[in-house]
Amino acid sequence: MSKVMVVTSGKGGVGKTTSSASLGAALAQAGQNVVVVDFDVGLRNLDLVMGAERRVVFDLVNVVQGDAKLPQALIRDKRVETLYLLPASQTRDKDALTEEGVGRVIGELRERFDWIVCDSPAGIEKGALLAMRFADLAVVVTNPEVSSVRDSDRIIGMLDSKTQRAEDGGRLEKHLLLTRYDAARAARGEMMKVDDILEILAIPLLGIVSESPDVLSASNVGSPVTLHNPTSAAGRAYIDAARRLLGENIVVDTPPERQSLMRRLFGRKAAVA
């Protein structure tokens, strides 16, 4: 049974693309057949984060409009053989996508893959709505700050009303992925606390990914952090999140404050030791 999973947030820059790539890679590393679809037409990034930017020929818009066949546009990852990418077009805009076209492509992808991960663009307009339209479940990416939390709340409302599943009277499964979390700053009251965010958004927590240079350096070399550095805190957080998506029951641990305190006091040495 294939699952269509939208990774969304409302707000930009919170880590949707990084999370799409990392979760997609982690699911594929667990043996699932995965395709990650970039819905950010006009501002495509997923190909860079996944290190496939030099292999893009056809894209989502070509397939939606019938100019290319799906297999022509799918790019197979060089590191994990069950991982594929369907890139967005950089030269077009969101109006190039139609609901019927996207529905048809999602239907075709459902026949080939276990997981279809849809990387949503920011905002609440057409692109974001089409990315969530056919989803079975949603990962809401949120940073621990008020503006991101409110935008996520807005997106959750839309997931409950504007998706096909919601319109058919069903309920969409929603998970919260907290990214760029900094325990030390949260302890000092400079960031929202996990409990407060969960209280406001009232959806189950899929994972907490700490703010980490590992994520940035992985993006810069075009490799999801779960492949580039699977033993890093961020890598493990995404791998655990993917296992939870696969039904495993793993407790989410909040990054401990003490470690950050040690790091603050002793710099890199403590982190290495």
Next chain:
Amino acid sequence: MPHVTLRGRTFMALVVTPAFPMATWFAAFDQQMRGAAGFFVDRPIVANLAETLEAGGPEAVFIVLEGLEARELRLIGVEGVDPALLAGTRWERMPKTLHGRAQTLEAWAETSPVAAGGERSPAPVTSSNAPSLLIDRPVRSGQSVLFEDGDVTIIGPVSSGAEVIAGGSIHIYGSLRGRAIAGLRTGAAARIFCRRLEAELVGVDRLYRTAEHWGEALHGRPVQVMSDRGALRLTALD
């Protein structure tokens, strides 16, 4: 300085009733707009000009309408004046009377700006006998619940950026972080109850308050809001 009263009316329109002396009234109105700019943004306004006409004659009516227009308010209707008076002016086409109060929830679902542009609000559970609306899920940011026929009960939070507007009282078994406006139909008898007050704005009948008007002391506490002899009163319930 007179207190500018605003009365919630059909849908989310507000009724303003300018009073003499005009300069003083507009000054008070401007102050109120500055204090709660978000309250007026895109909110349809109906002007009741009966008093203006009586005290200042036809000329005053046009001065007031121009004054409201200059403030970039969405003036959608005029009441309290003879339609003939506005004939031949740019306000001619504005509806003179609004029959919003008879609207039912079904009618609202089809015509409200929320249904047209925003999301559907959580599926309401209505009973034909008791005029009340029960919503057993969170009201999310950007959603708007309007129920003119009676009380609204919400089991779950009302998020920042969400609003609940009721003909009667509003009961929220959760945190109120957005707006709640009660008493469109029952007026001053309506109350708002919430388990945690973190609201942006509360209003009963013709009175409203924004968060900065009530102290930290009430923040996060269970609170009821009522209209008490012409003033809005917030009291802790614990």
